[in-house]
Amino acid sequence: MPVKGKRFGLKRQEMANRAELLCKNKRCHFSKQEVERLLQMYKEIVSTQTNELKVRIRNGIDRNRFRDLLHQNFGITEDHLMDKIFKAFDGDNDGFINEEEWVLGMSVFLKGTLEEQAEFCFGVYCFRGDGYISREEMYQLLKNCLVKITHEEDPDEMPKDLVEIIIKKMDSDHDGRLSLEDYVKAVKEEKLLLEALGRCLPDNNRKTVFLQNIADVKDHVY
Numbered sequence: 001m002p003v004k005g006k007r008f009g010l011k012r013q014e015m016a017n018r019a020e021l022l023c024k025n026k027r028c029h030f031s032k033q034e035v036e037r038l039l040q041m042y043k044e045i046v047s048t049q050t051n052e053l054k055v056r057i058r059n060g061i062d063r064n065r066f067r068d069l070l071h072q073n074f075g076i077t078e079d080h081l082m083d084k085i086f087k088a089f090d091g092d093n094d095g096f097i098n099e100e101e102w103v104l105g106m107s108v109f110l111k112g113t114l115e116e117q118a119e120f121c122f123g124v125y126c127f128r129g130d131g132y133i134s135r136e137e138m139y140q141l142l143k144n145c146l147v148k149i150t151h152e153e154d155p156d157e158m159p160k161d162l163v164e165i166i167i168k169k170m171d172s173d174h175d176g177r178l179s180l181e182d183y184v185k186a187v188k189e190e191k192l193l194l195e196a197l198g199r200c201l202p203d204n205n206r207k208t209v210f211l212q213n214i215a216d217v218k219d220h221v222y
């Protein structure tokens with residue numbers, strides 16, 4: 001359930017209560033203090049959006065602002081993946097990230113278990129939403145990633161070869177496509193396969209900086 005209530009002018013106690021509630025979710029790996037900082041950050045992000053005030057208050061972070069955030073804080077710039085990362089955060093699929101989606105999404109993104117992060121990456125890659133990643137989807141994802149880093153004579157061949165390598169490594173039930181089960185199983189055996197189809201998680205340096213920022217509460221003004 002999304003957390004309801006006023007998004008602006010939150011009193012410190014109100015924010016603390018909200019943080020405490022979110023901390024009870026088993027997917028939340030942040031301390032209460034970190035959640036409070038994330039809620040404060042959410043408020044700041046939403047207040048810089050250009051859409052109508054009541055839309056901002058009711059709905060949350062919009063796609064453009066989230067893309068800026070991924071770019072500025074986490075160095076993720078791949079267009080085709082940024083929208084899918086947004087969708088993975090936007091659990092109720094209303095086109096905005098509300099407070100709860102923001103905190104729990106960030107929890108998986110920054111501190112998730114290997115299984116949670118494998119599910120997150122699978123959700124990002126599985127853009128048709130049919131529960132499987134097909135050869136064609138893999139090909140498109142890899143082609144988009146490789147197009148920037150290679151100038152091979154035949155740019156179609158490399159992703160095709162990679163698709164076959166990934167299928168061989170990850171498709172444990174041999175039906176020619178990846179299910180969530182295939183994906184999680186393969187990632188548990190080989191962690192390097194987590195982002196096999198494109199970068200959709202922060203690298204360690206950026207993650208550390210971001211976590212330090214939300215742990216640092218000395219400059220808080222509520």
Ligand SMILES: [Ca+2]
Pocket residue numbers: 090091092093094095096097098101
């Ligand atoms: Ca939403």
Ligand SMILES: [Ca+2]
Pocket residue numbers: 171172173174175176177178179182
């Ligand atoms: Ca399979």
